[in-house]
Amino acid sequence: MNGKHSLHEIEEAEKKPLWQRLGWLALIWIGSVGALFIAASLMRLFMNAAGLTTH
Known part of the structure; x- marks a missing residue:
């Protein structure tokens, strides 16, 4: 098909x-x-592992 419905x-x-x-x-x-x-949880986990904290 050409991509059109x-x-x-x-x-x-x-x-x-x-x-x-x-549904x-x-x-x-x-x-x-x-x-x-x-994705956000993994980024936060890696940042905490690298020593970066939010406080």
């Missing part, structure tokens, strides 16, 4: 229940917040 594909996606579409949105949001938390 056909009208039929868009209509099929819109037929899915609202709870299912919102995917929540799942993606939780995943991104979790990944950010893990």
